[in-house]
Amino acid sequence: MTVFNGERLPVEIFQLDKERMVKGWYSDVYFRNISRILEKLSQEGYKFKGEDIGNIEVEMQIFTRRKPYSIIGGIDEALAILKECTGYFDDDGNFINTFDQLEVEACHDGVKAYYYGDPMNVEPVMKIRGRYRDFAILETPILGSLTEASRIATNVYQVLEAARGKDILFFPARFAHYKLQALHGYAYTLGVSAYNKDYGASSNRYVSTDEQGSWWGGKGGGTISHSYIATFFGNTAEATIQFCRHMPLNVNRIALVDFDNDCIGTSLKVLKTMFEKYLALFKKGEVKEAKRYKLFGVRPDTSSSLRDISVEPLGDKRLDNGVNARLIYRLRKALDNAYLDWNLPEEDIELARSYCQDVKIIATGGFNPDKIRDFERSKVPVDIYGVGSWLLSNSSVEGTNNDFTADVVKVKKDGEWINMAKVGRRACNNDKLLPIPADY
Numbered sequence: 001m002t003v004f005n006g007e008r009l010p011v012e013i014f015q016l017d018k019e020r021m022v023k024g025w026y027s028d029v030y031f032r033n034i035s036r037i038l039e040k041l042s043q044e045g046y047k048f049k050g051e052d053i054g055n056i057e058v059e060m061q062i063f064t065r066r067k068p069y070s071i072i073g074g075i076d077e078a079l080a081i082l083k084e085c086t087g088y089f090d091d092d093g094n095f096i097n098t099f100d101q102l103e104v105e106a107c108h109d110g111v112k113a114y115y116y117g118d119p120m121n122v123e124p125v126m127k128i129r130g131r132y133r134d135f136a137i138l139e140t141p142i143l144g145s146l147t148e149a150s151r152i153a154t155n156v157y158q159v160l161e162a163a164r165g166k167d168i169l170f171f172p173a174r175f176a177h178y179k180l181q182a183l184h185g186y187a188y189t190l191g192v193s194a195y196n197k198d199y200g201a202s203s204n205r206y207v208s209t210d211e212q213g214s215w216w217g218g219k220g221g222g223t224i225s226h227s228y229i230a231t232f233f234g235n236t237a238e239a240t241i242q243f244c245r246h247m248p249l250n251v252n253r254i255a256l257v258d259f260d261n262d263c264i265g266t267s268l269k270v271l272k273t274m275f276e277k278y279l280a281l282f283k284k285g286e287v288k289e290a291k292r293y294k295l296f297g298v299r300p301d302t303s304s305s306l307r308d309i310s311v312e313p314l315g316d317k318r319l320d321n322g323v324n325a326r327l328i329y330r331l332r333k334a335l336d337n338a339y340l341d342w343n344l345p346e347e348d349i350e351l352a353r354s355y356c357q358d359v360k361i362i363a364t365g366g367f368n369p370d371k372i373r374d375f376e377r378s379k380v381p382v383d384i385y386g387v388g389s390w391l392l393s394n395s396s397v398e399g400t401n402n403d404f405t406a407d408v409v410k411v412k413k414d415g416e417w418i419n420m421a422k423v424g425r426r427a428c429n430n431d432k433l434l435p436i437p438a439d440y
Contacts, residue, residue, distance in 0.1 A: 006108070008440065009076040009186075011083055013215055021085045022095050026144075027137040038133035039088065051413055058132045059410035059417060061124040061427060062143070064150060066402050069114045071157045071194045072125050073149025073187045075106050078142040079436060082128070086135045100438035102130035107432040110153070110190045112198070119405070123430040132408070143404045148180070149187040151402040155391045156191025162369040164376050165201040168192070169386035171364065173209050176392055185212025188391070223254040223299075234259055236266050237273040244274070244292045252296040254362060263300040263327060264310045264334045271295060271338050275355055279348060297360035297383065298335070300327060304366050323365045325380045332381040335359050362386060368393075 017025070024032035042054025062078075064070040086099040105127040107113065113123040125146070128135060159168055170188045173181055185207045192205050207213050209220040224243055232239040240255045247253075253274070257266040274295045281290035302308050304322040311327050313320050339352035363375075364386030372385055394402055409427040411420040419427060 011080040014077050014080045016084055018084050024137040027140040031137045031139055035133045035136045055131055057130060057412040058408045060128045060406055060408050062126040062404055062406045063122040063124050064113050064115050064404055067115055067117055069112050070150045071153040071191050072107060072111050072113050073109050073153040073190045074146035075109045077145040079106060081138055081141055085138055088134055098134045102128060104128050104436040105433040106436055110194050111432050119425050122428050124428055139406050143406060146404045147402055149183055152184050152187035152391060153190040156188050157195050158369050159387055160195040160203055162372040163385050165203050167204045167384045169206045171208055171386045171388040172391045175389045181209055181211040182214045186215040189216050224256050226259055229259045237269045240270050241273060249291055254297045254299050257298045258300050258302045261306055262309050264331055267298045268334060268338055295359050297362045299362040299364055301365045323363050325378055328380050328382055
């Protein structure tokens with residue numbers, strides 16, 4: 001799936017629990033109450049101000065309240081909910097779908113919608129016109145879908161802005177329920193695609209589980225864990241060599257180098273061990289096999305409770321501990337110059353120099369936009385950032401919430417649409433809204 005290609009995700013991909021959703025199982029109870037009351041009024045033939053209130057038609061608009069903008073996600077799921085679950089139960093208990101009687105406009109997933117704190121001047125991401133009791137109970141799941149996906153997509157976008165477009169590894173799978181992985185991975189790709197579109201960039205997408213890529217055709221990727229190193233009695237070099245020996249060539253060789261709390265020392269051991277394997281095969285003409293031992297990068301992941309042994313203390317844990325700027329600067333210098341200590345013959349020096357200086361630094365552990373922005377301002381030589389829990393954060397960079405609001409802003413009276421928004425709200429427009437056909 002390619003974002004911004006004009007296509008929408010198919011309804012089937014969301015695996016909706018239609019049977020319970022149409023009964024209001026996922027809805028705030030007051031919406032169920034409202035729907036039942038309107039149904040009873042319709043059955044009674046009740047009228048108020050000359051109108052059949054039970055069958056009243058409304059215009060509802062939905063907008064983000066995250067300042068100053070949201071990268072919108074969840075639209076396609078919201079449309080799927082409407083398509084499958086709009087309607088009513090007849091006297092025999094059969095569900096009658098009335099989606100084709102709605103007028104729906106919606107933007108595409110991945111667009112940017114602004115909110116400046118004024119609910120009288122918003123950019124709706126969806127508008128729904130139709131008989132209110134047919135879709136009243138769907139407000140809760142629709143807003144939840146929009147909020148969850150847009151929160152992740154916008155967080156990803158803001159991390160990429162802080163990182164100036166450097167690749168971001170999407171690492172929050174362990175911080176949320178596994179059933180959310182597909183939604184989160186899809187939202188991540190929305191954020192990456194929106195950033196690339198706005199900045200003319202080409203940031204790549206890296207997820208850690210297959211489920212995170214299931215909605216857009218991606219596959220999970222990764223290398224080694226601390227637990228894997230432990231099975232080699234803490235020998236990171238040997239653990240990495242065996243990984244390289246058995247994994248296919250399309251998997252990047254990234255060494256996790258903080259097991260001994262000595263990122264530089266461990267990186268140098270891995271680097272030398274890997275290069276020796278690489279060089280021996282390269283010289284024998286086994287170029288493809290040699291690529292198995294081409295070190296793509298090293299990943300320092302030092303805990304914020306620890307100070308790497310190569311970093312002298314300044315007396316401030318915020319500056320001393322974890323993956324800090326001093327550690328990365330020293331690591332880069334050590335990697336770049338490692339070949340000088342290998343006592344190589346003259347003909348191998350250029351190959352070794354290139355091998356060492358090609359190794360990337362993938363920094364992980366406690367990264368958020370503020371920390372990434374500080375690194376980038378200081379030109380800390382990180383090539384790729386891995387970000388986990390912050391991407392699920394409810395606290396945006398601007399300190400505002402992430403929720404969406406749905407308002408009825410018009411009702412139909414005597415065949416005409418009249419303004420009927422509560423005080424402080426009004427019907428607004430957004431040129432990114434597109435009509436949704438009944439058979440989309």
